[in-house]
Amino acid sequence: MERLWKLTEETGKHVLLIGLGLLTMIPIIWMISISLRSEQYVFSGHLVWTGPLHWENYVKALTEVPFFRWLGNSLRIGVIQTLGQVFIGVCAAFAFAYYRFPGRDILFLFVLMTMMIPMQVTLVPTYLIVNQLDALNTLTGVIVPHLASGFAIFLLRQSFISIPRELAEAAAIDGAGAFRLLWTVYIRMSGTILWTLGVIAFLSNFNEFNWPLLVLTDPELMPLPLAFQYFRTETQMDWGATMAIATLSMVPVLILYLVAQRYIVDGFAQSGLKG
Amino acid sequence: MKKPILGYRRKMLLLPLFFLIPALLLYAVFFVYPFLFTFLLSFQQWDMISPERTFVGLENYAVLLDDEVFWKSMRNTLLYLLMTMPISIALGLGLALLMESLMRGRVVYRFLFYLPVVSPIAVIAIVWSLMYDDQRGIVNSLLMLFGIDGPNWLSDTSSSLWAVAIVGIWKGFGYEMLLYVSGLKSIDKGLYEAASIDGAGRWRRLVHIILPLLSPITLFIVIMGIISSFQNFALIKIMTGGGPNNSSNVLVYQLYQEAFQFFSIGKAAAISVILFAIILLITTVQLRLSRSTVHY
Numbered sequence: 005m006e007r008l009w010k011l012t013e014e015t016g017k018h019v020l021l022i023g024l025g026l027l028t029m030i031p032i033i034w035m036i037s038i039s040l041r042s043e044q045y046v047f048s049g050h051l052v053w054t055g056p057l058h059w060e061n062y063v064k065a066l067t068e069v070p071f072f073r074w075l076g077n078s079l080r081i082g083v084i085q086t087l088g089q090v091f092i093g094v095c096a097a098f099a100f101a102y103y104r105f106p107g108r109d110i111l112f113l114f115v116l117m118t119m120m121i122p123m124q125v126t127l128v129p130t131y132l133i134v135n136q137l138d139a140l141n142t143l144t145g146v147i148v149p150h151l152a153s154g155f156a157i158f159l160l161r162q163s164f165i166s167i168p169r170e171l172a173e174a175a176a177i178d179g180a181g182a183f184r185l186l187w188t189v190y191i192r193m194s195g196t197i198l199w200t201l202g203v204i205a206f207l208s209n210f211n212e213f214n215w216p217l218l219v220l221t222d223p224e225l226m227p228l229p230l231a232f233q234y235f236r237t238e239t240q241m242d243w244g245a246t247m248a249i250a251t252l253s254m255v256p257v258l259i260l261y262l263v264a265q266r267y268i269v270d271g272f273a274q275s276g277l278k279g
Numbered sequence: 280m281k282k283p284i285l286g287y288r289r290k291m292l293l294l295p296l297f298f299l300i301p302a303l304l305l306y307a308v309f310f311v312y313p314f315l316f317t318f319l320l321s322f323q324q325w326d327m328i329s330p331e332r333t334f335v336g337l338e339n340y341a342v343l344l345d346d347e348v349f350w351k352s353m354r355n356t357l358l359y360l361l362m363t364m365p366i367s368i369a370l371g372l373g374l375a376l377l378m379e380s381l382m383r384g385r386v387v388y389r390f391l392f393y394l395p396v397v398s399p400i401a402v403i404a405i406v407w408s409l410m411y412d413d414q415r416g417i418v419n420s421l422l423m424l425f426g427i428d429g430p431n432w433l434s435d436t437s438s439s440l441w442a443v444a445i446v447g448i449w450k451g452f453g454y455e456m457l458l459y460v461s462g463l464k465s466i467d468k469g470l471y472e473a474a475s476i477d478g479a480g481r482w483r484r485l486v487h488i489i490l491p492l493l494s495p496i497t498l499f500i501v502i503m504g505i506i507s508s509f510q511n512f513a514l515i516k517i518m519t520g521g522g523p524n525n526s527s528n529v530l531v532y533q534l535y536q537e538a539f540q541f542f543s544i545g546k547a548a549a550i551s552v553i554l555f556a557i558i559l560l561i562t563t564v565q566l567r568l569s570r571s572t573v574h575y
Binding site for chain 1: 415449
């Protein structure tokens with residue numbers, strides 16, 4: 005009797021969760037469904053499209069606008085910015101975790117503080133600086149101002165201090181210099197957290213909208229999140245093609261999410277922070 | 280034995296500095312300097328183009344306090360927070376509890392509910408704009424199934440902020456869910472069983488054991504939630520442009536308009552300073568409160 009009750013309860017929970025899951029997926033289903041409709045059926049009011057599939061929306065999205073160029077820009081920004089953030093984060097985190105020096109705790113507090121302050125507080129002067137450096141409309145101007153990431157430094161430092169100090173000291177006695185120590189002890193032992201950081205940072209850099217919007221006005225340089233804004237105004241709301249672009253923009257994110265889901269979840273378990 | 284070139288003490292000072300230099304330089308140029316510069320600009324009048332910046336004292340602040348749009352943005356910023364955070368936390372916590380009690384299938388649900396969080400915000404904003412279409416958008420079509428005649432979501436002053444807030448909730452609750460899931464995993468199962476042997480029912484276990492143990496996570500979610508809800512720019516920019524009649528304008532969007540559409544840099548900087556002051560105030564109050572209410 006008790007088993008039957010448990011089974012019923014479990015089934016009930018699944019029904020509820022499947023319902024909520026479908027509700028959550030509506031925008032995604034809608035996006036894909038619109039991307040396959042011809043213009044006159046965009047507003048048919050149906051969530052799922054059962055008529056003929058209009059793949060020409062995708063042909064339009066791939067040929068009428070420089071989709072691959074924008075994708076390339078997005079990937080370049082995502083990869084370079086992420087590598088930079090991780091590299092700078094590793095160096096700073098090593099200093100915070102391994103060395104003892106005056107002012108260390110205050111500096112670390114400062115790093116934490118930078119995470120709490122929204123980018124908008126420093127937005128205008130940062131824009132002016134980038135302008136002054138003649139870096140508007142360059143990928144450098146998009147990437148460099150956000151290379152020092154409080155999130156990266158914090159996450160790596162938390163991971164580094166959990167590595168037993170004896171390991172580092174033993175290596176130091178064996179004659180390892182600072183770089184060897186960092187490489188053979190700290191980096192080698194932080195594989196998971198480095199991947200986690202990499203994935204979370206890449207997703208957030210790849211999806212970033214606000215800062216590139218200010219820095220880049222040249223359509224040739226735009227990453228995807230900006231570019232299809234531009235597409236949208238130029239073609240007078242060709243919704244089928246716009247949704248095709250939207251769907252295509254989701255693909256890289258989705259692939260990474262599928263492959264690296266474990267790292268994202270691990271990152272949460274370890275840090276409880278987002279990028 | 281080779282003689283060390285630098286004394287040990289000096290080495291222990293110089294080496295960390297060496298590793299910190301890239302980060303410190305970047306912070307100096309792209310954080311500290313702009314941060315201080317914002318304060319300076321907020322006391323000046325400037326259009327970004329002319330070579331002269333004139334000192335006007337507190338005038339920018341005075342203008343803002345007299346500006347109807349500013350008060351609307353301020354009100355909407357706080358309203359948006361109140362619209363999104365409680366629902367998002369309740370959904371996140373509810374789903375986490377539900378999922379953790381399952382025997383199988385957790386991974387699939389976790390994947391589904393977290394998908395909105397990793398989706399590009401610009402894509403989400405475009406898709407929802409179409410969903411909100413008055414005539415045949417899917418939102419009103421679905422409401423019609425229940426006999427509800429939905430509003431013209433994005434172009435009605437009474438619904439535009441809600442429309443954006445719903446997207447904010449949709450995009451964010453998976454994040455709260457994942458945090459609560461990791462929190463629930465760390466709760467000692469023994470505590471749970473002891474309470475159940477003592478005869479505590481589900482509801483009492485939830486209220487007296489689980490929720491108190493999750494309170495550090497809730498505090499963290501509240502603080503991060505406030506900060507991220509104040510940064511709600513992309514949705515406003517793409518979906519409503521702050522309109523109609525500023526009914527969905529928020530501080531960060533007004534800041535953008537003042538700086539990059541109206542070129543009143545001083546006024547934009549003053550909004551930045553006010554934004555900073557609000558966040559400082561809220562986080563300080565939160566942390567004070569947490570000392571007495573959070574149970575570890």
